[in-house]
Amino acid sequence: MKKKEAIFIASILVIAGILGLGFRISGQRSHNTIRITVDGKEFGTYSLSKDQVIHIGDTNVCEIKDGKVTMIEATCPDHYCMKQKAVDEHGGSIICLPNKVVIEGKDSAEPSESDDSPKIDAVT
Ligand SMILES: [Zn+2]
16 A cells, blocks of 8 residues: 555656656757746746737737847837847847836746745844
């Protein structure tokens, strides 16, 4: 009985490990994505390999074309985000400060593991 349980748990761990590894490897190859956040909340992730126009809420519109993403419309007064450099497979970011919209290229060369380990300050 106990042995069966152990085998069951072990096989789940092995499958989870394989899946995790598979995702990690596929994430580092060709499938470049961008992540859009609005006011610190995730709006969505999109593949750079598919041309499309994304409406970000009511304020901003960005366009993915030829593996690059640019802001094509924005309600902000300065339109600074529309002048920023396109985000492509090398990463980068477009930030619209007035509308709190951030488009980030997910650069596979920079794993963001530090996000998962928050620093614990001394308890006062
Ligand atoms: Zn803007």
